[in-house]
Amino acid sequence: MGDYEAGTATFIGIIFGIVMFLFFGGVFIFVFVGFLATYLTREEDRSSSVGAIATLILAIILFIYNMIMGPEMPYWISSMLGVDMFSFVAGFLLTCFLAVCLGGLGGFLAVKVSCGGKTEQVG
Template identity: 90%
Template sequence: MGDYESGTATFISILFGIVMFLFFDGVFIFVFVGFIATYLTREDDRSSSVGAIATLILAIILFIYDMIMGPEMPYWISSMLGVDMFSFVVGFLLTCFLAVCLGGLGGFLAVKASRWGKVEQAG
């Protein structure tokens, strides 16, 4: 269990998340980032919101990256596509919502794991 400020724990977990996204692709990484961010935080500041904020920041970074580095498509498909602001905004909001929920879940699991380990040590 770490003894970091919430900002430092968030930064460390975002770095872990970016490295994990290089090798794996999936939503379980958001839960992992939320867990790491919450677990590394000091016990006084530990809550699931630390994990939710860390995954929200990671999701925004990945959304911007994926917006700049779009997928490779054949020309006949990409020529039919246009800018659709409604889909862009809904996709961004849905990404943020899912990231906060999954990061909060990871943070909740970290809070429960830290309390469970503390009870086991005392008993």
């Protein structure tokens, strides 16, 4: 369990996410980054929103990277493509939504794991 501020833990999670993206790819990375960023924060600052924010930032970075480094296509296919702002915006919003949900799930799992056997008695 780490003892980092939320910003530092988010940065560490994003770095690990970029490295994992180079080797693995897939949506598992978003859950892992959310888990890692939440697990590394201090106990009093720990919440699933830390993981959600970390994965949102990672998703924006990966969206921009994949927008610049497009897939290789034959010329006859790429010549038929045009600019479609609706699909671009819808893809960006869907990517952000899924990243926040998966990062929040990873953060929730980290909060539950870090609690361990600690339970508060009421009354």
